[in-house]
Amino acid sequence: MNDPYSVLGVDPGASDDEIKKAYRELARKYHPDNYQNNPLADLAEEKMKAVNEAYDAIQKQRQGGGSSGQSGSYRPQGGYSAQSSNPTFARIRSVISAGDLAQAERLLNEVSDHSAEWYFLRGTVAYRKGWLDEAMQNYQIACQMDPNNMEYRQALAMMQRGGAGFTPYGYSSDLSDCCTTYLCLRCLCPLDGGLCC
Amino acid sequence: MREELKCRDFDLYRATYCGLCRTMRRRCGIMAPMVLNFDFTFLAVMLAPEKGEQLTYCHRCHIWPRRRCMCCQSPALELAADESVILAYWQLRDKVQDETFLGGLGHRFFALMLRSAYRRAAARLPSFTEAVTRQLSALHGLEQENCTSLDRAADTFAVLLRSAVPCSQDEAKDRAMGQLLYHLGRWIYLLDARDDLEEDRTKGNYNPILLRYGQQPCDEQLSLTLDNSLSLMRAACGLLDFGRQTQLIENVLYLGLPLVQRAVFDGSWKQLKKQKIWRNKI
Numbered sequence: 130m131n132d133p134y135s136v137l138g139v140d141p142g143a144s145d146d147e148i149k150k151a152y153r154e155l156a157r158k159y160h161p162d163n164y165q166n167n168p169l170a171d172l173a174e175e176k177m178k179a180v181n182e183a184y185d186a187i188q189k190q191r192q193g194g195g196s197s198g199q200s201g202s203y204r205p206q207g208g209y210s211a212q213s214s215n216p217t218f219a220r221i222r223s224v225i226s227a228g229d230l231a232q233a234e235r236l237l238n239e240v241s242d243h244s245a246e247w248y249f250l251r252g253t254v255a256y257r258k259g260w261l262d263e264a265m266q267n268y269q270i271a272c273q274m275d276p277n278n279m280e281y282r283q284a285l286a287m288m289q290r291g292g293a294g295f296t297p298y299g300y301s302s303d304l305s306d307c308c309t310t311y312l313c314l315r316c317l318c319p320l321d322g323g324l325c326c
Numbered sequence: 327m328r329e330e331l332k333c334r335d336f337d338l339y340r341a342t343y344c345g346l347c348r349t350m351r352r353r354c355g356i357m358a359p360m361v362l363n364f365d366f367t368f369l370a371v372m373l374a375p376e377k378g379e380q381l382t383y384c385h386r387c388h389i390w391p392r393r394r395c396m397c398c399q400s401p402a403l404e405l406a407a408d409e410s411v412i413l414a415y416w417q418l419r420d421k422v423q424d425e426t427f428l429g430g431l432g433h434r435f436f437a438l439m440l441r442s443a444y445r446r447a448a449a450r451l452p453s454f455t456e457a458v459t460r461q462l463s464a465l466h467g468l469e470q471e472n473c474t475s476l477d478r479a480a481d482t483f484a485v486l487l488r489s490a491v492p493c494s495q496d497e498a499k500d501r502a503m504g505q506l507l508y509h510l511g512r513w514i515y516l517l518d519a520r521d522d523l524e525e526d527r528t529k530g531n532y533n534p535i536l537l538r539y540g541q542q543p544c545d546e547q548l549s550l551t552l553d554n555s556l557s558l559m560r561a562a563c564g565l566l567d568f569g570r571q572t573q574l575i576e577n578v579l580y581l582g583l584p585l586v587q588r589a590v591f592d593g594s595w596k597q598l599k600k601q602k603i604w605r606n607k608i
Contacts, residue, residue: 172565260477261554292557300580
């Protein structure tokens with residue numbers, strides 16, 4: 130296993146608070162909510178696992194290596210996986226989660242019954258392909274046909290928010306912060322001089 | 327957004343820009359730096375290796391011989407230099423095809439000047455050249471049939487940009503990089519189409535946004551789909567290790583691209599774009 134300190138991106142001499150802070154930032158970054166429906170969700174999950182393990186390992190070391198103690202690390206509940214009563218759709222769902230989008234598309238095209246779930250799955254395939262306009266249209270139809278389905282509504286709401294996401298520290302729309310950075314920059318860099326190319 | 331960058335990151339960006347210019351000149355001849363632009367500088371930043379010291383050197387600028395600037399030198403720059411030339415050449419050829427004989431003379435002339443540079447670059451990167459010609463001809467086909475799907479039209483350029491990064495041994499890295507570049511390409515294509523919207527409307531040129539939304543106002547929906555692409559780029563970026571370049575890339579993804587997007591939608595982009603980046607005060 131990698132050095133737990135380098136996984137968290139902290140110095141081995143860092144204080145407990147610094148470690149906790151670094152851990153929280155990473156846990157926020159790789160949180161499954163940020164990778165909801167994202168084709169890279171599995172990679173984020175792996176990162177999350179590595180970060181959790183590193184944090185636990187450091188906690189253990191610092192507590193004297195003895196008792197495992199209670200771990201303070203965050204554990205995701207595991208992504209929800211909606212079940213489908215229709216066997217064809219259940220199969221298509223498993224093909225999508227295996228990442229075979231072309232096959233999922235073929236299977237969907239063979240289905241003649243265009244139910245709300247059909248539109249939802251078509252939206253999911255489009256989303257994973259990166260065809261976001263079509264994804265949105267399909268999710269909208271699915272929600273119109275079955276307005277009470279939480280799964281469809283969640284998917285549509287996520288797109289209507291402009292996507293799931295995490296903003297690293299320092300990139301929030303906090304204006305006072307921008308100004309100070311700007312002022313510092315103007316003082317430090319002679320950018321207006323003839324140095325610039 | 328320049329104001330948000332640390333000096334170190336700004337220097338890195340500038341050195342990449344100058345390094346790219348110099349690499350293009352060295353590898354593809356004196357005409358090549360003509361096509362230098364910031365998109366490919368950003369690509370060069372993304373391609374650069376995350377670890378190790380970057381080789382930098384000082385030289386006099388060819389265009390402004392009185393100035394001295396720091397340059398980066400790396401295989402990533404060589405790749406980005408060749409790719410810029412190939413893409414610029416085919417984009418020129420594409421414009422020539424779209425225009426009448428006389429209207430296309432300017433582009434024809436530029437394409438001719440770039441020809442030898444292109445030959446050298448294409449010989450080194452046959453697979454990228456193949457991808458560019460394939461995707462641009464697919465786009466041309468969609469234009470001919472007046473394709474109304476935003477996604478299909480944008481897909482051509484998105485796939486093209488995705489092929490700009492060679493495969494590495496690391497599958498996870500390739501997938502994340504692929505998603506980042508795909509959505510960057512999609513975002514660039516759609517925003518460019520939005521920027522040309524009024525011009526295309528009066529001239530009657532092909533524009534997917536025009537065909538998709540007709541006369542209805544489209545900005546809200548369009549910016550939403552672009553925001554979704556940005557989110558997917560950021561999510562992919564979070565899984566990649568860019569080392570020294572991280573701050574610079576995050577600055578572009580979290581501040582630079584949204585700024586450009588807003589400017590295109592409110593119409594101020596045309597002025598903004600003309601300002602010189604090294605001295606501008608955005």
